[in-house]
Amino acid sequence: MNLDFTPEEEEFRAEVRSFLREKLPGRISEKVRTGKRLTKQDHEEWHAILHDRGWLATHWPTEYGGPGWSVAQAYIFDVETALAHAPRIIPFGLSMLGPVLIKYGSPEQKSHWLPRILDGSNWWCQGYSEPGAGSDLASLKTRAVREGDHYVLNGQKTWTTLGQHADMIFCLVRTSTEGKKQEGISFLLVDMNTPGVEVRPIILLEGEHEVNEVFFTDVRVPVENLVGEENKGWTYAKYLLTYERTNIAGVGASMAAFNHLRHVAKTQRKFGRPLAEGPLFAARLARLEIDLENMKTTNLRVLSASDGGAASLELGAMLKIRGTEIRQEITSLTRRALGPYAQPFVSEALDEGYNGQPVGPDYAAPVTVDYFNNRKLSIFGGSNEIQREIITKAMLEL
């Protein structure tokens, strides 16, 4: 066993760091560091910078414009960008749709859509969940009926993250009601500017507009926007679950958030000493740090066993559970560390250019918003209870 990165990998880390120093705009990293809202333009600007360097589609094969990295390189990139307070890469086109098109798309679909994901011509969103299909995704009801050269789409998607920015949505739709419910699902690409598509915001508990409902009323979708075969969409959707595992644990983001928590806990004072040195809070911090260190190694074990992209479902599920638990615990301890200053909520303070007097410590404004927002982590992407079933079913094979 050897836990060290190779000298070549360390050189790569240095290269990523120097790239970030030169190219990551300070205006954007400062917003990420201080927990301010990122605009669509912020994301697009950062994507364009990465695309310029050929580092945007970190998991794509080189022939489609990926950098051809090993999993270790992709991991290093994830950690370094997070520690440098770069925005996360918006995953819908790059990490979700792209790999599906590369594996199952037609040559025409690949040559049309993949370059447009890379250069930002399209902003994709994901149309999976429905009001009646959450953890039981396969019970989705949005219907697509073939009429000549088109599918006619009727139904509703929900929890559509950043759908307000999107011009394209990839959808799981029902094309058959015969047989098992998984066998009547197809994978469709839908232009959101088509008549009959309506996006309505859902305001989350912390007051932010991040997710949406998307309604389809007699929306006509050309048949060439079907990916793969009709009624095989469930297979493609499941492929997504095994494809991209490098980042499922969110190691980089949690490392950055833990560093911030440690800073807050050292700055906040109680009984005349830093909160971080009070025995109870110190124990909570230590527990969290150990959990994070353990998960980092588990993550590297999974990566190193799965060079090439796919990891076992059960290990991926373990990383999803523990990764989200750790991230949630970080946001929870950060919130607690603020004491009474977790309560004030000056929404404008999260916008760029706000120059009002902060209420309480200057890092306080986004903390509770972040805490409540991140309750989503254990719910989305297959709730942590669903992940537990995946783990046990894979082990038991009953």
Added chain:
Amino acid sequence: MDFNHNDDRQMLGDTLGRYLQQRYPMDIRHGISASQAGWSAEHWTALAELGIVGALFDEAAGGFGGTGFDIAAVFEQLGKALVVEPFLGTLMAGRVLAKAGGQEAILSDAITGTTILAFAHEEAQSHYDLADIATQAGEDQALTGAKAVVPQIEAASHILISARVAGSPGEEGGIDLFLVRAGATGAAVRGYPMIDGGRGGELTLAGAPAILVAGDGYPLIEDAVAAGIVALSWEAVGIMDVIKAATLDYLRTRKQFGVPIGKFQALQHRMATIALEIEQARSAAINAAAALDEPRIKRERAVSAAKYTIGRVGTLVAEEAIQLHGGIGMTWELPLSHYAKRLTMIGHQLGDEDHHLARFAALGRLL
């Protein structure tokens, strides 16, 4: 990065595993554990001849291993078979002798299996605090005091003992390390069986003659305990893998309400948590093994993180495995119950989860 054992270590583990599977099955193990000696000289000799003791020491000490991952490969297998023989004491005391130097003959005999070592450091009042040592070394290096719960001390021919030449309990300075022969005048052992198998004992010293191994021995003690924690962590990993396999098997085959109980969601979720936590514990054990030869703070942080994790996860896995087995999990007859006992008692050796959590936090403030 490579998370596989190299070929030599893989072979070592396989050889040991095969031996234990064939010659140390559960009924034999129970017989050895319950015997008057509480260990088997025959197996000890055979295992030493296989090179299992030599694997715990580096070449300078006359062995052919000695890294964290060598210790890992050995103790993982010892855990799987619930071996009661005195490997831990021999590892820790031998490591001190190797690093201190000057005791090559004894060390060489330990590696060939003709000498067995015990590590007698903790005292009744220390409660895992390595510096809380009250045993005194008097003139002519005669030792007076008492050592608590020393594993397999009756098996040892030489006992490594820490004793104060200066300072007071709680201070790291002023602790020297000595070697006492078993049966020496003034060194009395009260032996007893342990709840998880094998034997331990209380050592009372009343002017026992000793030879000095090392002055100012605290760093050597810490290093030996670090190696001991790596060993215990991997013993626990081996045990947890056995428990996991046995519990999965039970969930597949035990039927209630007309179906295998593994069909029930309440049990599935508990099993998933067990499996997830075992992987975290394995990662912690890997981190500790990798850090064993690193500078002090890095090593000690990784070791405390591992012992905390093993303590927390070990108790969880032991308790949950018994619960998932139901009534049968409570029986002596089922091997699982013995794995659960040993796993829980590992938490009581060389510091429990609370001790190491606090220690991890304190070491963090030195960074």
